[in-house]
Amino acid sequence: MTDTLHIVGGGMAGSEAAWQAANQGVRVVIHEMRPKVETFAHKTGHLGEMVCSNSFRSDDDEQNAVGLLHWEMRAADGLIMATAEKHRLPAGGALAVDRDPFAESVTAALMAHPNVSVSYEEITELPDTGQWIIATGPLTSSALGAAIQAETGAEALAFFDAIAPIVYFDSIDMSQAWMQSRYDKGETEEERTAYLNCPMDRNQYEAFIDALLAADKTEFHEGETAGYFDGCLPIEVMAERGRETLRHGPMKPVGLTNPHQPEVKAHAVVQLRRDNALGTLYNIVGFQTKMKYGAQTDVLRMIPGLQDARFARLGGIHRNTFLNSPTLLDAQMRLKSRPNIRFAGQITGVEGYVESAAMGLLAGRMAAGDILSAPVQTPPDTTATGALITHITGGAEAKAFQPMNVNFGLFPPVHGLKGGRRGRKDRYKAYTDRAKADWTAWLGQTALDAA
Template structure:
């Protein structure tokens, strides 16, 4: 049997390779790292997590991304398996020790007899075969040029940002305290999954002033792409209004200062554990385009971080993605070259989970093709089906932008089932319908 080829061993490519091998089809996974890296990657491991260590909410009753977790687990997804093994306390979120997680994904793929990991950069698109392009938003320039030549269209682009990581032993715990918002979590560790740094109103105002005045990274001439709203730099949020951060990543609700319970913080900066040892914490929601020197000065204004040492500072990079509604069919194939499927963030989904889910789906479709079958996408009533429907035709091509999974992508519930009830009734109805329909889709394969 001819193997399926995958370009890119990120979250999408790794998941696709796993699904193909599990179907009994050989697969060759091409990865240019570590011989050729990107500014954002640090290793040559598969499924390296760059911007964050969180897969977001794991609630599969009230949350669309939690439903996507459920579907990936139901489909024997590698990413969710390894995430469960290397999970860190994070309240209701699924956060992982990112280094241990990517090492485990790499080990699992190398141990799979039908998977061959082949190092080296692919710079041209093949003319035939069964291929998946899962190179992500940091696709190398030669391959991006090849995609543009083939499609005859310019890829869209947006700027994405990375949050800084702090050494835990440099956080002043006489000022900060451990608590998940609203004490959420089933265990004591989960209820103390975040470190919280409180701010008074004068401290917040001074922080906003410094943030707005700090020296920022300037874009090159001609770089006019916008930001993805789910990953805005904090400076951009602050420019939208001085109170914006207090109603976003610095909101003080659901938290009580353990040192001074009677004082209500005006704003709170949260840090989330980044590794299993608990030696590293990332600053939640603090993606930034400030220059490095400015970052250290401004972030040390945060109470509890006045002596912080940074394992990694934040940064900003240009992400590229396809205008998928105009280019891809519902099997995720390039219309002008159907031997090429695309998966992951390059298709215009946003987020680790969404990227891996599109890899899972592309892998299953490619494996079905290799076995002489055709696999339709899951129903649009499922989280995975809603995403693929959005990127391959549900969205307007002229205004297409990266999108996280959300209930707004799901078909409305029948009136008899939804009525005029609130989200506490509607969301469980969405997820139960998705579970039923996704299970039926799996059973039909």
């Protein structure tokens, strides 16, 4: 072993990255600031501690994208998935675990590995030499966050209090919605039809405002700031400032003509913007929200055209630290300005335990490949892991980049399948069959390259 891989952060991503690299024969040092430096969310100094729910979500690897991600990680000898299975709790089709024994087992497995050691210290600067993975998650320490911001620029490291919901395009009723940019702005047809519009009359708007103001909302946790950025105010906060505020903000109806009813002037218009290159996902523009999930879906489905909407991601309010990865990271998850440093986990702009661990798995394998002079190629974007890394390192729109869970909207379409609700089951099965074959081939090629 000619070099050592240093990993900053012992959460899901850091733990998985360490396990993968160590199993390739690379010496690994995990730098974990806990328990010496605490956060408001963590309760222990264990590696792999779950700080929110105890669920890894759906375990269905044929009809659910996160279940497929479980399958891929298991096929790659993933530590997080193997440990979750050992401490699994009854949860229907979901994979939920007994969180404390889970973290204890992750810690024990890594501490027992002959190629892994743990250094309990806070890393406050970006290293100039050696192979490093930064996997510090949304609760990156202020000192390290400042160092990252100094390297990437003030606008590159984002701190968001609010995120907007994202809708699957194929669940939008286009008999009520239409495609048009405000005032038909744009030099090309694609630019002139860049937004999807959902109109409301006065009665619909007033009912929407009433429901919005009455909806259950999430409160801030201790240690989180209650301040908002002016550019991403929650829609409830805007509505509380006056019932007409939204009509003069993200729901203003000016510069738009409804082709379904060209003689009728909408009282308000909700706009959605394409969120990925495939055009399968649309972000509800300006609709950052702190409504609880159940209330959120009920209220948002009051919008004409979204009455049957399916959501790839619901909106939320929380402290989050993440990179503008499409701008800053290359396809190997390396910081373009410092290629000795990779990023993994939620700080890259993925959302959720499983997605974070999957990016750790990939970063660990890629870093080990560099150290062993056996480069690891990015997995195909037809796989769940490949779709995620493709999204965060170039598939997403950099100007509107926000954290994302894995979902089938990130996958290239499977052609030749019927659409609609009845065809969705066959389509998802086709996605997962293709992904499993391509992931298996990628793992085999990776092993061949390493040999």
